[in-house]
Amino acid sequence: MRMYHSGEPEPGRRAVPCAWLLRCEKKMSTPRTRRGSTGCYARFIGRFGPTTLPLEGVTRMGSRTRTVSLISVLALLMTVIMPLAALAATSTGTFTDDNSNLHEVNIEIIAVPGITNGCGGARYCPDQPVTRAEMASFLARMLQLPATATDFFSDDTGNFHEANINRLAAAGITNGCAFGLYCPDDSVTRAQMASFLARALSLPAVGKDYFTDDTGNFHEANINAVAAAGITLGCNASGTMYCPDAPVLRDQMASFLARVLKTGVMGHTTVMIDTPVNLVTLITSWNGSAYVAQVTLEATATSPTTSPVTVIWSSSVEGLLGTGNTLTTTLDIPSGSDSSQPIITATAVDTNGAISEASIQVKLAIPSPG
16 A cells, blocks of 8 residues: 655545555455554554544344444454554654654654654654644744844743744744734644745745635635645645645644755755666565565765755655665565555755755566466
């Protein structure tokens, strides 16, 4: 199942867990380890939470109807969820609670230059809404805004993010939520986020209307500006809706900020993948649960300054693979397939936020019989 995705999922994603679960069930026909079908269930549990699963349900067998007891379902969940929770705890990045998240690679990208420090205890809290106070720190750190002695608002005194709120106001990026107020604990809507980013980047106005659901919105012009800059892809699969009133989640914010960095606002690194070569064919071997191939990834990366550079490796199929100029990892063929051709990307980020990417495609094949 394709895991890594550069777009932000629609805000209503929690309302449809059954489709995800059915996709996981199809994978269970061939047990997988690490990033296989068990990981799919772990991702389901991590995304929707076990309480969203029906604890008592009805199944039909011919003309008979059978009620599944609560005890039976709980027993099944205990046998599946508990070992998978341990599996999901294995971290390949900075934070422990974003493993296999759609935005995990971008969370890793903004962690390198210190745009995010997480939410405590090596966690990122990807499903929590971004507050206006947190938004101030995200932007102040990313743009490295200078300190100011002016206290712009009366309702953020003692707030952990107060200094960054003032930095944002001094730069003209925020006007507050009312006269003399910032409303630091309010959640940031997607519409408001567009204005924060458009002002922060001084994005030009555009004549194109990108979305159908923001007509007349106070932030519509800035929504179109961030869309034109490639910072947002919309909130539905067709990219025709923006969901302006939905709150921005912390994982989604990581993708917005990573795309901002990729515009070159903080400069560009250079990166080249040394090994493996593009379009190399890797013959897999059966490890008892999946066809896998071990591969060593190597890249050369430099910063436009003398800042340290981190190389983040990702796969279009498996998501975040790990970090480092050299990384030895395993790639596996998805269940039910006899080959796979993932795109492997090396993203080089320095501590100032300069960034560049390089990609290759590898071919995974099952060995010929005989």
